[in-house]
Amino acid sequence: MSVGSLIAFCILALVAIFGAFRMLTSHHPVHSALYLVLNFCATAGIYLLLTAPFIAIVQIAVYAGAIMVLFLFIMMYLNLGFTRDILDDKRRRWVTLVAAVLLGALIWMGAALHGAVTLPANALPPPYKVEEIGMVLFGTYALPFEVASILLLVAMMGAVVIARPQLRAESDTKKEAAQR
Amino acid sequence: MEPNESIAWVALGVAGALALIIASALPFISSLLGPRRPSDVKLQSYECGITPEQEAMGPVSVRFGVTAMLFLLFDIEVVFLYPWAAAFGRMGLFAVFEALVFLAILAVGYLWVWKRGAFEWDK
Amino acid sequence: MGFWEGLWRMALAPLVVLMVVLTTVPLWIWLERRVCARIQQRIGPNRVGVMGLLQPMADAAKLIFKEDITPAHVDRVVYLLAPIIALVPSMAALAVIPFGDLQAADVNIGVLWILALSSLAVYGVVLAGWASNNKWSMMGGIRSAAQMVSYELGMSLAIIAVLLTTSVYAASHGGHALSLRTAVNSQQGVGPLAWNFIWHLPAFVVFIIAAVAESNRAPFDLPEAEQELVAGFHTEYSSFRFAMFYMGEYVHMTTLSAVCTCLFFGGWLSPFAGIPLLARLNVSTVPVLMYLAPLFWFFLKVTLFIFLYIWLRWTLPRMRWDQLMALGWVVLLPAALVWVAVVTVLAGAGKVVDGFVFSGDGWFRLLSLLAVAAAYLIYRRRRGSS
Numbered sequence: 215m216s217v218g219s220l221i222a223f224c225i226l227a228l229v230a231i232f233g234a235f236r237m238l239t240s241h242h243p244v245h246s247a248l249y250l251v252l253n254f255c256a257t258a259g260i261y262l263l264l265t266a267p268f269i270a271i272v273q274i275a276v277y278a279g280a281i282m283v284l285f286l287f288i289m290m291y292l293n294l295g296f297t298r299d300i301l302d303d304k305r306r307r308w309v310t311l312v313a314a315v316l317l318g319a320l321i322w323m324g325a326a327l328h329g330a331v332t333l334p335a336n337a338l339p340p341p342y343k344v345e346e347i348g349m350v351l352f353g354t355y356a357l358p359f360e361v362a363s364i365l366l367l368v369a370m371m372g373a374v375v376i377a378r379p380q381l382r383a384e385s386d387t388k389k390e391a392a393q394r
Numbered sequence: 395m396e397p398n399e400s401i402a403w404v405a406l407g408v409a410g411a412l413a414l415i416i417a418s419a420l421p422f423i424s425s426l427l428g429p430r431r432p433s434d435v436k437l438q439s440y441e442c443g444i445t446p447e448q449e450a451m452g453p454v455s456v457r458f459g460v461t462a463m464l465f466l467l468f469d470i471e472v473v474f475l476y477p478w479a480a481a482f483g484r485m486g487l488f489a490v491f492e493a494l495v496f497l498a499i500l501a502v503g504y505l506w507v508w509k510r511g512a513f514e515w516d517k
Numbered sequence: 518m519g520f521w522e523g524l525w526r527m528a529l530a531p532l533v534v535l536m537v538v539l540t541t542v543p544l545w546i547w548l549e550r551r552v553c554a555r556i557q558q559r560i561g562p563n564r565v566g567v568m569g570l571l572q573p574m575a576d577a578a579k580l581i582f583k584e585d586i587t588p589a590h591v592d593r594v595v596y597l598l599a600p601i602i603a604l605v606p607s608m609a610a611l612a613v614i615p616f617g618d619l620q621a622a623d624v625n626i627g628v629l630w631i632l633a634l635s636s637l638a639v640y641g642v643v644l645a646g647w648a649s650n651n652k653w654s655m656m657g658g659i660r661s662a663a664q665m666v667s668y669e670l671g672m673s674l675a676i677i678a679v680l681l682t683t684s685v686y687a688a689s690h691g692g693h694a695l696s697l698r699t700a701v702n703s704q705q706g707v708g709p710l711a712w713n714f715i716w717h718l719p720a721f722v723v724f725i726i727a728a729v730a731e732s733n734r735a736p737f738d739l740p741e742a743e744q745e746l747v748a749g750f751h752t753e754y755s756s757f758r759f760a761m762f763y764m765g766e767y768v769h770m771t772t773l774s775a776v777c778t779c780l781f782f783g784g785w786l787s788p789f790a791g792i793p794l795l796a797r798l799n800v801s802t803v804p805v806l807m808y809l810a811p812l813f814w815f816f817l818k819v820t821l822f823i824f825l826y827i828w829l830r831w832t833l834p835r836m837r838w839d840q841l842m843a844l845g846w847v848v849l850l851p852a853a854l855v856w857v858a859v860v861t862v863l864a865g866a867g868k869v870v871d872g873f874v875f876s877g878d879g880w881f882r883l884l885s886l887l888a889v890a891a892a893y894l895i896y897r898r899r900r901g902s903s
């Protein structure tokens with residue numbers, strides 16, 4: 215890793231940690247969501263440093279662009295006000311901290327068991343082209359890929375089924391208003 | 395990475411940073427140059443002269459949520475299609491056929507969602 | 518590579534590109550006001566500078582000296598941040614556009630960069646609307662978000678259709694399939710006949726409609742529909758923060774026009790290239806023109822698209838909200854999806870019969886023309902019978 219990419223990594227990692235931290239401590243859910251977007255963008259930058267541009271772009275387009283827009287809509291729909299209950303409650307704060315440390319330890323142990331904690335110096339994979347992802351995705355992993363499309367299909371149906379009662383209630387109110 | 399490519403990525407980062415700097419500098423300069431004479435009426439929310447009665451951040455229609463959810467799912471589909479399109483020129487016919495199956499499965503989902511009236515905003 | 522070349526490629530080229538594009542914004546505003554005036558049988562601004570060319574500069578100077586109001590009930594940080602977020606993605610997206618030889622960052626996945634940034638473009642407007650804590654702004658912001666995500670799908674699929682043939686070109690001629698430079702190179706041939714807008718006509722139409730909707734312009738300007746929402750998401754903004762949204766709109770138009778030019782209109786290629794007699798006008802032998810000609814053609818094409826935007830805006834009435842969403846989801850999305858499937862089949866067939874009478878590319882073009890013609894005839898017949 216060259217000095218330049220080391221510096222870039224440090225900056226991106228700090229931004230990512232800052233974003234994650236502020237996401238937890240922000241007073242307002244919409245602010246939390248925006249800090250999460252910042253975190254996603256910084257993570258995307260780290261993917262770029264790992265010579266994985268496609269994953270970086272997907273991180274931005276799907277996570278920052280689509281999932282977070284969905285979150286924002288839901289927050290606006292539910293009109294979530296100012297909430298601080300988790301962090302204001304002292305006991306919860308400690309429980310959260312302990313849980314976070316335990317989770318971190320678990321991940322570390324899992325990685326250590328597979329010998330992935332310290333990477334060998336030449337661990338960085340050779341740069342690949344997006345074309346190659348396509349070849350692998352539609353070649354070796356053809357079946358999981360098709361299964362993924364069925365998953366998307368089910369999710370699509372689920373989205374509409376869950377919202378159905380709400381949608382019906384809304385159109386009823388509209389009809390009543392029109393009759394009056 | 396090849397040297398040319400890493401230079402291009404650095405340039406991309408520089409372009410993003412420059413855009414951010416220019417976009418932040420402009421309103422900052424303006425806030426320095428402009429006058430600052432706030433008054434209660436000026437700082438009110440604009441509602442065509444009527445005093446606002448309630449907060450604007452109220453609930454919105456659930457249809458927006460449904461739209462965002464469907465967008466998310468289709469967006470994932472589109473993202474899957476990009477590497478496929480990039481590799482299309484070098485692929486065998488099997489992969490082409492496979493993508494058609496993928497598109498067909500999603501078309502079924504699309505038609506189902508359509509029939510259920512997810513895209514009808516006037517109802 | 519020497520120091521100066523490195524400096525140029527890493528820092529100066531991005532700066533030059535951004536500056537050039539920002540300079541075009543007043544030009545587009547002037548064009549918009551003059552063309553709009555002509556359409557409404559007026560004269561338009563013609564006093565400041567030659568033909569009124571300095572009018573947008575005067576407006577900008579006025580706005581920068583105005584009071585920057587932050588209303589009392591807003592969410593302050595997000596309110597101040599929103600105009601910046603509205604401008605940055607469309608500016609940063611310009612970095613991967615090849616204006617001939619001039620390109621800020623020659624990355625080989627330019628199309629993906631555009632995809633990522635256009636998905637971030639939603640934030641500026643939706644956050645402005647939400648943070649303003651104003652009913653008009655809120656409605657405008659949330660409408661805009663729903664509109665932009667809906668039309669993004671059709672646009673992405675239209676791009677994928679073009680990528681398929683670009684990828685076939687890249688496989689035989691070299692180059693990266695996701696680079697806009699390759700997309701332009703794949704359109705070399707007999708002048709405009711080789712450009713994608715003919716052979717990808719459905720994708721082109723979908724892209725243009727989606728581009729107008731993405732930049733929130735009439736007839737899709739519901740986020741700021743004056744008659745119902747005052748000014749929509751930027752109701753509460755004043756001074757240069759308002760101007761930022763205004764600039765953002767034009768930069769966004771420029772970006773989308775440039776992407777459209779690269780994907781469908783042959784980018785920097787001359788319309789005379791490859792045509793037997795006119796090719797003599799080829800200027801590539803004259804040293805200075807060799808660099809200027811591609812830039813000239815590129816900006817001419819971008820100007821044409823901007824003119825199209827303006828023409829549409831002052832000609833078509835605004836759509837109704839349910840019609841707008843229906844157009845995105847029920848017309849553009851399936852149309853683009855079907856076209857991707859059709860191109861898959863046709864270009865796949867072209868690859869199989871490659872070299873039989875025509876090249877695979879030639880077969881694709883022939884079949885694509887037949888498919889569009891057949892679809893049109895079926896449409897005519899069904900319309901005639903009902």
